[in-house]
Amino acid sequence: MxxxxxxxxxxDTVLNIIKEDKIETKDxxxxxxxxxxxxxxxxxxxxxxxxxxxxxxxxxxxxxxxxAENNLKDANQELEALKKDLSELSGNFSVxxxxxxxxxxxxxxxxxxxxxxxxxxxxxxxxxxxxEKTFDEKFGDPELSSDARTKHLLDELTKSRDNTEKDYFTLxxxxxxxxxxxxxxxxxxxKNLKERFYTNLDxxxxxxxxxxxxxxxxxxxxxxxxxxxxxxxxxxFLSKKxxxxxxxxxxxLRAAAEKYADLPHITDFYEILAGLKPEQxxxxxxxxxxxxxxxxxxxxxxxxxxxxxFDLKVELRKLFKLKPDEHxxxxxQFAEEDKFYYGELFENGPNGEPSKMMSLLAExxxxxxxxxxxxxxxxxxxxxxxxxxxxxxxxxxVDPGINAxxxxxxxxxxxxxxxxxx
Numbered sequence: 001m002x003x004x005x006x007x008x009x010x011x012d013t014v015l016n017i018i019k020e021d022k023i024e025t026k027d028x029x030x031x032x033x034x035x036x037x038x039x040x041x042x043x044x045x046x047x048x049x050x051x052x053x054x055x056x057x058x059x060x061x062x063x064x065x066x067x068a069e070n071n072l073k074d075a076n077q078e079l080e081a082l083k084k085d086l087s088e089l090s091g092n093f094s095v096x097x098x099x100x101x102x103x104x105x106x107x108x109x110x111x112x113x114x115x116x117x118x119x120x121x122x123x124x125x126x127x128x129x130x131x132e133k134t135f136d137e138k139f140g141d142p143e144l145s146s147d148a149r150t151k152h153l154l155d156e157l158t159k160s161r162d163n164t165e166k167d168y169f170t171l172x173x174x175x176x177x178x179x180x181x182x183x184x185x186x187x188x189x190x191k192n193l194k195e196r197f198y199t200n201l202d203x204x205x206x207x208x209x210x211x212x213x214x215x216x217x218x219x220x221x222x223x224x225x226x227x228x229x230x231x232x233x234x235x236x237f238l239s240k241k242x243x244x245x246x247x248x249x250x251x252x253l254r255a256a257a258e259k260y261a262d263l264p265h266i267t268d269f270y271e272i273l274a275g276l277k278p279e280q281x282x283x284x285x286x287x288x289x290x291x292x293x294x295x296x297x298x299x300x301x302x303x304x305x306x307x308x309x310f311d312l313k314v315e316l317r318k319l320f321k322l323k324p325d326e327h328x329x330x331x332x333q334f335a336e337e338d339k340f341y342y343g344e345l346f347e348n349g350p351n352g353e354p355s356k357m358m359s360l361l362a363e364x365x366x367x368x369x370x371x372x373x374x375x376x377x378x379x380x381x382x383x384x385x386x387x388x389x390x391x392x393x394x395x396x397x398v399d400p401g402i403n404a405x406x407x408x409x410x411x412x413x414x415x416x417x418x419x420x421x422x
Contacts, residue, residue, distance in 0.1 A: 108244055111244075115199055179234070179235075179250075179273065179274045179275060180229070180231040180232045180234070180235040181231055181232075181234040181235035181238055181246070181247075181250040182247070182250050182251060182254065182274075184247060198247050198248045198251050199245075199248045199252075200248075200251070200252055200255055201245075201248055201249060201252040202252070202255075203249075203252045203253065203255075203256040205260060205263070205266070205351050205352060206352075207256075208253070208256050208260070208266050208269070208352070209266075209351075209352030211249070211253065212265075212266075212269050212352070214237075214241070215234060215237055215273075216286070218237060219233060219279075219283075220283060220286060220287075229275070230272065230273060230275060230279050231273065231274065231275050234250070234273050235250075238250055253270055253273070254270060254274075256270075257269075257270035257271075263351060263352075263353070265352060265353050265354055266352075268282075281362075281365070284365065285358060285361055285362045285365060286358075288319070288320070288361050288365070289346065289355070289357060289358045289361055291319055292315070292316070292319060292357070292361075293342070293346050293357075295315040295318070295319060296312070296315060296340075296342045299311050299315060300342075305341055305342070305343050306339040306340055306341045306342065307339075307340050307342065308338060308339065309332050309335045309338050309339075309340055312331070312332060312335070312340045313328055313332065316328050316331065321399075322368065322372065322399060323364070323368065324368070324371070327364045327367075327368070330360070330364070331357075331360065334356075342357075344356075345357040346358070372398065372399075375398045376395070376398055379393070379394035379397050379398060380394050
């Protein structure tokens with residue numbers, strides 16, 4: 001009975017609250033239908049939103065379009081202005097090029113005429129030398145006749161002229177023995193003179209070193225399979241660098257080699273260019289020196305200028321697998337208190353002489369070649385006829401790291417391995 005009364009009271013209370021809050025009750029079926037419709041509207045709105053987003057991504061907003069259009073207009077105006085400037089510059093360049101060609105032609109003609117005058121003209125006397133010779137004891141001897149004194153003076157002047165350095169070079173008709181960079185392809189006649197002549201540029205040591213560095217820089221950058229002979233390469237290099245004066249520089253290099261005969265690096269350089277010495281040895285030493293310097297710099301990560309002797313020997317063994325231990329010890333002797341300061345060892349001398357390290361590597365390389373050949377001779381000892389197969393076995397026994405390509409190259413160059421029996 002109490003429960004019934006309580007439920008009735010609760011129902012009355014709810015009804016009162018509904019009336020007070022003016023809450024209108026709705027049919028659940030209507031609510032469900034409204035919910036389904038709302039879901040359909042939501043799905044449709046999402047679909048329309050996705051469509052709008054997709055279309056927006058495919059088009060450029062009007063603001064961006066106007067900005068891009070203005071930029072294009074400005075760029076086209078600037079392009080037209082640049083084309084106009086280019087046209088004016090092209091016209092000016094054509095005029096300057098024509099003027100330059102004309103001036104260069106006149107200059108070449110003047111140079112040829114000057115060389116002709118220098119070649120055929122009478123040189124100005126060295127008055128101081130004449131003064132000294134005029135008043136020497138023999139010339140002033142009163143017992144000598146006038147003819148005898150004149151003959152004595154003429155002999156002294158002739159000796160003085162022969163001892164002076166030539167201002168020009170003449171070439172013989174037969175140039176078959178000359179390197180390519182010294183031979184003239186065209187016969188140049190100057191009036192009645194039938195011999196070719198070129199100016200001695202009197203190259204200094206610095207000039208020779210500069211040319212040497214430029215030549216080796218280009219030569220070492222070439223592919224070994226496509227290189228020309230060294231004298232042909234030098235001819236092309238001088239023609240490209242000095243153009244009209246290529247032969248002047250070529251003959252001046254030869255004169256410089258004679259003039260600086262006390263500097264082996266200059267004479268050796270010319271002999272390599274002329275084909276009198278093989279270039280492979282020099283290229284190998286340059287490569288060894290460069291590889292060693294790079295390896296030491298990589299070890300010296302903090303750029304202190306030195307590496308430890310232990311690290312030095314490790315890098316030497318990596319680079320030069322066939323180098324004897326005693327040769328490595330000689331290199332290590334440059335170290336001070338277990339620190340190998342490598343900077344100064346790779347610097348050239350004041351007159352362009354090879355660095356201490358490069359000279360030492362060259363000296364050791366000559367000895368190591370003799371050791372290598374001796375070891376090959378031991379491997380081939382007792383073999384009457386040495387063929388490619390026997391040579392390959394001998395090479396691989398002495399140098400396990402050698403590859404087949406290098407072995408075939410050795411065999412091809414020598415044509416046979418009989419020369420190893422020396």
